[in-house]
Amino acid sequence: MAAADLRLPYNSIGSTLLCFLFLTISCAFTICVSPVSARRHPPEGPDSFTFYIHNRVYNPAVNNSVFDSVYSAGPFNFSQPNPYSFGGRSTFEDPITADPSPESEPIGVAQGFWIMTSQRELVLMHVFTATVTSWPYTGTVSIMGQITEAASTRTLTVIGGTGDFLAARGYAVNKVVTMDRTAPANWTLSFDLDLYY
Numbered sequence: 001m002a003a004a005d006l007r008l009p010y011n012s013i014g015s016t017l018l019c020f021l022f023l024t025i026s027c028a029f030t031i032c033v034s035p036v037s038a039r040r041h042p043p044e045g046p047d048s049f050t051f052y053i054h055n056r057v058y059n060p061a062v063n064n065s066v067f068d069s070v071y072s073a074g075p076f077n078f079s080q081p082n083p084y085s086f087g088g089r090s091t092f093e094d095p096i097t098a099d100p101s102p103e104s105e106p107i108g109v110a111q112g113f114w115i116m117t118s119q120r121e122l123v124l125m126h127v128f129t130a131t132v133t134s135w136p137y138t139g140t141v142s143i144m145g146q147i148t149e150a151a152s153t154r155t156l157t158v159i160g161g162t163g164d165f166l167a168a169r170g171y172a173v174n175k176v177v178t179m180d181r182t183a184p185a186n187w188t189l190s191f192d193l194d195l196y197y
Contacts, residue, residue, distance in 0.1 A: 045164045046137055049193040051130060052177065053094045053110050054102040059184040069094065084123075088116040096130055100177050100188055108132040114147070122149035126156060130191075132165075139163020141193065143172050152176075158193060170195040 058070045069092035091113045097104035112128020127144040140163060145156030154174040161168035172191045179187040 045139075045161070045166070045168060045195060045197055047195055049137070049141070049195065051096045051098060051107065051132075051191055051193075052100050052104075053096050053130075053189045053191065054186070055092060055094045055189070056186040057090075057184050061183055082119070084118055084121060085116045086119045090114050092128070096132070098135065100190065102186075102188060105134070107134045117146070123147070124149070132163075137164035139165040141165050141168060141195075143191070145172075147174065156191075158195060161195075165195070167197055168195045169197070 055069055069090050092111070094110045095102075095106040096108045096110050098107050108131045110128050110130045112126070114124040114126045117123050117125045124147045125144075126147050129140050129142045131140045132138050139161055141161045142159050143156050144159055145154070147154045147156070152175065156172045156174055158168055158170040158172055170193060172193045174192075175190045177188040177190050179185075
């Protein structure tokens, strides 16, 4: 009887330690897993989305009461010819629409920049955010990638989003819809997005 009484505290301590260990592991699992689950965006955003960017380039030689981008060509420090405007850059704030007509009601704005990044052909590094304010879905989509001007189809990367596009990833297929180089130059680009969350 006395031996049994002596063993009882050790059994109680073992059970207590086992319960404490179980609770510790459970809490650690909850702390580690819950924030990830909370950040996971439910698939509420669109899995595809097409919009059009309309750009008018600032040119001081013509009437520029309305323009969407400012092009800066340098200054360059080249002793050799620079036929592809290597290092040239532009900042833009272009209206975006749901169809190709520049007269369409804007559904938002695209803001970003591009830089000429090749000395051998016309290549632009394009970085911008499309802010959608008037559409069944609203929010921002951030896009970046390389555009080779001679290519009929270009593919850029969707690197994130906010609002209904929160945590969006995917790709954007870009095409030239219209281009008019007459000053002030203007063009319309399409972006067909495939998105996942």
